[in-house]
Amino acid sequence: MRKFLTILFLWCTTVASGQSVIRANPYYVAKATVSGCSYLLDTYSGAAAAYSLRKLSSSYSGSAIRVRRSSDNTEQDIGFTGCGLDTASLKSFVGTGGADDGFIVKWYDQSGSSNDAYQTSAGNQPQIMDNGVIFRQGAMPTLKFDGTTDAFSLTSTLAINSDFSVFGVQARSSTGNQLFIFANSATGEPYNAIQFTDGNIYFTSNNTYVGGTDGLTGIRLLSSFRNSGALTLFRNGSSVTGLSGSVSGSTTYNYIGLRNGSNFANGNISEAIFYPSNKSSDRTSIESNINTYYTIF
Numbered sequence: 001m002r003k004f005l006t007i008l009f010l011w012c013t014t015v016a017s018g019q020s021v022i023r024a025n026p027y028y029v030a031k032a033t034v035s036g037c038s039y040l041l042d043t044y045s046g047a048a049a050a051y052s053l054r055k056l057s058s059s060y061s062g063s064a065i066r067v068r069r070s071s072d073n074t075e076q077d078i079g080f081t082g083c084g085l086d087t088a089s090l091k092s093f094v095g096t097g098g099a100d101d102g103f104i105v106k107w108y109d110q111s112g113s114s115n116d117a118y119q120t121s122a123g124n125q126p127q128i129m130d131n132g133v134i135f136r137q138g139a140m141p142t143l144k145f146d147g148t149t150d151a152f153s154l155t156s157t158l159a160i161n162s163d164f165s166v167f168g169v170q171a172r173s174s175t176g177n178q179l180f181i182f183a184n185s186a187t188g189e190p191y192n193a194i195q196f197t198d199g200n201i202y203f204t205s206n207n208t209y210v211g212g213t214d215g216l217t218g219i220r221l222l223s224s225f226r227n228s229g230a231l232t233l234f235r236n237g238s239s240v241t242g243l244s245g246s247v248s249g250s251t252t253y254n255y256i257g258l259r260n261g262s263n264f265a266n267g268n269i270s271e272a273i274f275y276p277s278n279k280s281s282d283r284t285s286i287e288s289n290i291n292t293y294y295t296i297f
Contacts, residue, residue, distance in 0.1 A: 038083075039057050044289075047273050047274060048276045049109050049117075050110045050273045051108070052271040053142065055084070064108060067105065070101035073122070090134065091132075102134075104152075105119060106119075115154055135268065145266060147177065147178065147264050151265070152255065161251040163225075164226050165277065166222075167271070167272075168181040168271065169271040171217075171270075181269060182253040182274060183196070187262075204231075206251065208229075210244055225280040234283065256272060
């Protein structure tokens with residue numbers, strides 16, 4: 001039996017946003033993705049919005065993202081290879097040189113609702129490549145939100161005045177970073193967001209919220225549910241409790257990464273799924289599907 005010895009050399013580069021990314025020599029091979037595809041939406045259907053850098057449905061035939069490259073501002077759709085993002089096409093389009101950056105113009109909705117998340121302003125587009133390197137959380141590609149201007153608008157608002165569920169994969173480098181997924185952008189809605197973190201973690205809906213202290217950094221899976229007015233929040237499979245009260249409410253979420261008109265997410269988001277129903281009975285199975293792909297906990 002022949003034996004192979006692979007030696008990997010990795011080094012870090014600090015990018016403009018202050019985040020360090022791992023660069024690899026031409027012989028580096030990232031951790032293998034999950035063998036076979038376990039399409040989340042095939043088993044747990046009914047999502048009203050589903051954004052991911054992996055393929056969530058076997059019947060989805062569209063692209064994952066629309067990317068703008070910095071070299072000439074040309075845009076191109078990037079799809080999937082197997083279960084995951086077509087990173088070869090992404091790098092070929094954006095380039096892998098020291099000045100090649102890639103930004104997201106549109107994050108396509110895989111739910112079938114055509115509720116795409118988009119950002120037409122170049123200066124406000126989340127980033128997927130910096131200096132020719134794909135942003136990754138672990139081995140998987142992710143989107144970087146800069147905490148200053150980056151956010152997506154949703155094509156259609158998401159109603160939150162009845163039962164619903166949200167599953168999100170996100171990461172931050174500091175416990176002080178604001179990081180949230182679906183939110184309302186209207187001024188005067190200070191806590192109207194799902195999974196907002198500022199040293200604490202909150203899940204808010206129509207004048208009530210639940211949450212607790214949040215000292216974790218790095219990648220995590222957040223699952224939140226509204227069931228007949230009761231709110232529950234889980235982080236990496238465990239219940240989050242500790243805070244409750246009355247806050248200003250709203251009946252819609254209309255952004256990814258922006259709340260209260262001026263607060264922007266600072267960190268990475270890899271997946272965001274909204275169900276207009278209570279999926280708490282399927283929570284552990286849905287979390288298992290997500291965790292198997294991303295290796296979170």
